[in-house]
Amino acid sequence: MSRRKGEQPIPKILDTFSSDHPVAHAIRTGSNWFGAWQRQKCIPYVKLSRLTGIPSQRFAAIEYGDRVSGAELEALARAWSVSAADLRASIPSPDIVID
Template identity: 60%
Template sequence: MMSYRKGFPRIPITLDTWSERHPVAKSIASGSYWFDAWVSQRTTYYSRLSHLTGIPANRFIAISQGDRVSRAEVDALARAWSISANDLIASMPSPDLVVD
């Protein structure tokens, strides 16, 4: 994904890296659910996230309430938030939330 402003060179968007010092990790440690923490950190409205991922917006409510996530959904969310799918899974309370 690239950011672009007319007349300026394109700036590549790099992948974020998950760590215990990541702002999302701090938000999760203070009580936020992993999905809500990512939505807040990336400031993505459900409508915009749905457009970027192809996931229906009402599905985000289920995920936010603790529902399992398909690998395809993880991949789409990872692309939208510029993080690897494995790092996104690492931010979840359990990798068992991801189903194939």
């Protein structure tokens, strides 16, 4: 999105995860947590990889249920404009995150 010269950038507000969030509904209806967030935020894998420093191939592994490190989780949270705690709360099994 372009803006005029001198205009202030639009501030990014953190998304708040709750039981009535669209991602929570997607997870309840069978989506993987990573896929649900990715479809909600609509960031192409190439750009997501650039923003997070995580290789694109790693996203497929996470989508298929691989464990995710705390650093990866924090990088994804920054890219998706959500707090790391809310992102962690959206993951159904705490065993998925390794610190």
